[in-house]
Amino acid sequence: MNLAELTVHEAGDLLRRREISAVELTEAVLARIHEREPTIRAYITVTAEEARQQAAAIDARLSAGEDLPPLAGIPIALKDNLCTRGIRTTCASRILADFRPPYDATVVERLRAAGAVILGKTNMDEFAMGSSTEFSAFHPTANPWDPTRVPGGSSGGSAAAVAAGEALAALGSDTGGSIRLPASFCGVVGLKPTYGRVSRYGLVAFGSSLDQIGPLTRDVTDAALVLSVIAGHDPNDSTSLPWPVPDYRRALTGEIADLRVGVPIEYFGEGIDPLVAEAVRRAIRRIGDLGAAVDEVSLPNTPYALPAYYVVAPAEASANLARYDGVKYGLRVEGADIWETFDRTREVGFGPEVKRRIMIGTYTLSAGYYEAYYLKAQKVRTLIKQDFDRAFERFDVLAVPTAPTVAFPIGARVEDPVAMYLTDVFTVTVNVAGLPGLVVPCALVHGLPVGLQLLGPPGSEETLLRVGYAFEQSGDWKAVRLP
Ligand code: GLN
Numbered sequence: 118m119n120l121a122e123l124t125v126h127e128a129g130d131l132l133r134r135r136e137i138s139a140v141e142l143t144e145a146v147l148a149r150i151h152e153r154e155p156t157i158r159a160y161i162t163v164t165a166e167e168a169r170q171q172a173a174a175i176d177a178r179l180s181a182g183e184d185l186p187p188l189a190g191i192p193i194a195l196k197d198n199l200c201t202r203g204i205r206t207t208c209a210s211r212i213l214a215d216f217r218p219p220y221d222a223t224v225v226e227r228l229r230a231a232g233a234v235i236l237g238k239t240n241m242d243e244f245a246m247g248s249s250t251e252f253s254a255f256h257p258t259a260n261p262w263d264p265t266r267v268p269g270g271s272s273g274g275s276a277a278a279v280a281a282g283e284a285l286a287a288l289g290s291d292t293g294g295s296i297r298l299p300a301s302f303c304g305v306v307g308l309k310p311t312y313g314r315v316s317r318y319g320l321v322a323f324g325s326s327l328d329q330i331g332p333l334t335r336d337v338t339d340a341a342l343v344l345s346v347i348a349g350h351d352p353n354d355s356t357s358l359p360w361p362v363p364d365y366r367r368a369l370t371g372e373i374a375d376l377r378v379g380v381p382i383e384y385f386g387e388g389i390d391p392l393v394a395e396a397v398r399r400a401i402r403r404i405g406d407l408g409a410a411v412d413e414v415s416l417p418n419t420p421y422a423l424p425a426y427y428v429v430a431p432a433e434a435s436a437n438l439a440r441y442d443g444v445k446y447g448l449r450v451e452g453a454d455i456w457e458t459f460d461r462t463r464e465v466g467f468g469p470e471v472k473r474r475i476m477i478g479t480y481t482l483s484a485g486y487y488e489a490y491y492l493k494a495q496k497v498r499t500l501i502k503q504d505f506d507r508a509f510e511r512f513d514v515l516a517v518p519t520a521p522t523v524a525f526p527i528g529a530r531v532e533d534p535v536a537m538y539l540t541d542v543f544t545v546t547v548n549v550a551g552l553p554g555l556v557v558p559c560a561l562v563h564g565l566p567v568g569l570q571l572l573g574p575p576g577s578e579e580t581l582l583r584v585g586y587a588f589e590q591s592g593d594w595k596a597v598r599l600p
Contacts, residue, residue: 119282120141120145121148123142123285124336124339125188125191125286125335126338128142128190128191128285129188129189129191129342132175132189132190133179133184133185135179138172139172139173139175139176140169140172140176142190142191142192143190143234143236146192146236146282146284146285147163147168147236150163150283153281153282153283154283156259157283158240158259159240159273159274159281160194160238160239160240161205161238161239161253161255161274162205162207162238164235164236164237165236167235168192168234168235168236171235172234175232176190185232186232187342187345187346188228188231188233189231189232189233190232190233191234191285192233192234192236193228193233193284193285193287193288194237194238194279194284194286194287194288195237195238196272196275196287196289197209197240197274198245198290199224199238199320200320201221201222202218202219203217204217204237205217206321207238208243208244208245208321209240209241209242209253209254209255210466210468210471211465211466211468212441212462212466214254214448215448216447218319222316222318222320222330223316223318223353224288224319224320224347225319227349228288228346236283239272239274239275239277239278239287240253240255240273240274241270241271241272241295242271242273243471244323245271245272245292245295245323246271246471247270248269248270248271248294248295248538249269249527249531250269250270251270251527252270252468252470252531260277260280260524261281261303261599262280262566263524265526266524266525266565267302267524267525267526267529268302268303269298269303269520269540270299271292271299272287272291272333275287275288275289275296275299275333276307279303279305279333280304280598282599285334285335286334286339287333287334288330288333288347289330289332290323290330290331291307291330291331291544291548291554292323292324292327292328292548293430293544294309294520294540294541294543294544294548296556297519297544297556298520298540298541298544299333300333300556300558300568301519301567301568301570302523302524302565303524304568304598305333306332306333306334306335306336306340307556308344308556308582309548310329310330310578311552311576312326312548313357314358314576314578315344315349315357316347316350316353317330317354317356318353324430324548325356325433326433327429327548331347336594337369337555337557337582337586337589338369338586340585341366342365344365345362345365345366348578358576360576368579368580368582368583370583371587373409373583373587374407376409376580376584377412377511378401378409378411378513378514378516379414380411380412380413380517381415381515381517383415383417383420384419384517384543388539389521389522390522392563393520393521393522393567394518396560396562397559397567399559399560400516400560403592404587404588406591412511414508414512416505417504418497419504421497421500422545422546422549423542425501425549426541428477428490428491428493428494429491429498430474431474431475432490434471434474434478435475435477435478435479436482438467438471438474441462442458442459443458443461443462443466448465450462450464450465450466498549498550501549501550502550505546505552505574506574509573509574513577514571514577514581515572517543517572518569518570519543519544519556519567519568520542520568521539521540521543522540523562523567524566525540546572552573552575552577553575553576553577553578554570554581555571555582555585556568556569556570557585558594561597566597571585
């Protein structure tokens with residue numbers, strides 16, 4: 118048994134039974150990182166020494182007879198847009214290449230308090246803008262299923278690390294699909310929680326009305342375990358919801374016969390690889406076989422979600438990224454005066470995709486264009502939300518594909534922004550509406566993984582995890598994961 122290949126709950130059981138030590142587990146994962154990183158390049162920073170010390174501290178507590186919570190001693194990776202005190206947090210950008218935050222993000226604080234072992238920081242598209250992890254200022258990440266292909270993005274480093282055994286679980290962030298798309302492309306489970314379910318304090322902001330942090334894991338049980346730790350109200354994030362946090366694992370009953378599952382027709386139309394569509398339809402039939410009532414539904418405004426997203430997200434990004442000017446922190450390139458210093462810092466510090474977003478966002482927010490673009494996009498957002506509200510009067514859950522294709526070859530879409538943006542056509546909808554979405558691997562197509570995406574109303578994470586778990590357990594789920 119290679120310890121690096123365990124799920125969080127399997128490893129946790131072995132740790133608490135003292136059959137393995139936290140140091141052994143961490144060493145196994147560090148050895149896997151050492152072995153696989155030359156090809157995969159999932160990490161920007163590996164904090165091996167700190168991880169060893171944290172693991173040793175957990176072993177000491179276990180030896181003292183302490184009863185430790187589920188994530189204690191579990192090696193976990195963090196996307197590099199989550200602030201870690203004293204540890205480089207780059208957002209895969211030159212402008213933050215040497216940034217060491219003075220504080221931990223709330224999710225990091227919660228993981229540490231739960232005894233998780235932090236392995237390091239994973240690669241991503243610069244400032245989370247992208248769908249392939251090719252827009253990292255440092256290096257691309259390879260898909261562990263086929264290193265000539267992308268892992269998806271922007272949390273591609275986190276998904277690839279989990280798929281390759283370079284972490285037992287990871288955190289990512291999802292503004293328009295950045296957890297769910299890489300989960301689908303890498304054959305792991307990814308959960309984008311309801312907007313507000315998880316505190317964004319210490320997440321470097323991209324689109325503040327869209328961003329959420331969530332887990333990438335090997336199975337649904339692990340996603341439930343991680344969500345239980347990171348969810349909850351945080352006074353430091355005024356948009357975090359004051360709802361109590363359930364023990365999400367208790368939702369995993371295996372029973373779904375009481376549920377109604379809707380299949381939105383707009384997600385199976387033009388542009389989707391017919392084999393991907395067929396694989397997802399097969400998965401939905403299996404959910405029907407488990408007793409859920411399955412029926413079709415229409416969400417007529419779906420085609421407007423992607424254009425609305427690509428107005429709102431750049432607008433918010435252009436405002437959020439105004440703070441990188443070389444004055445308080447980050448890269449500074451001196452000019453003749455302060456204005457030239459701003460210009461040079463930003464010219465050198467940002468990559469081309471980030472510059473494109475700042476320009477689009479500044480344009481759509483400027484006087485005379487605001488009403489035509491930003492305001493209109495916000496109205497479209499309401500229409501999308503109303504489509505979902507109507508659907509959730511009839512259905513508990515909607516089942517859809519995650520992306521129109523399997524993982525594409527490295528380089529295939531970097532020159533064509535619209536082709537890259539179209540990758541997100543099935544994922545941006547839930548961010549635009551603030552809903553949760555869960556991706557569970559469901560099939561191999563062209564030898565590559567495909568994820569089934571389950572969507573629910575705000576706060577329905579327990580229902581989504583329940584359906585995801587029942588689906589996962591009803592088949593040979595290990596066949597659609599890398600060993
Ligand atoms: N691919 C989308 C974008 O580029 C979503 C990114 C994300 O979810 N962070 O904006």
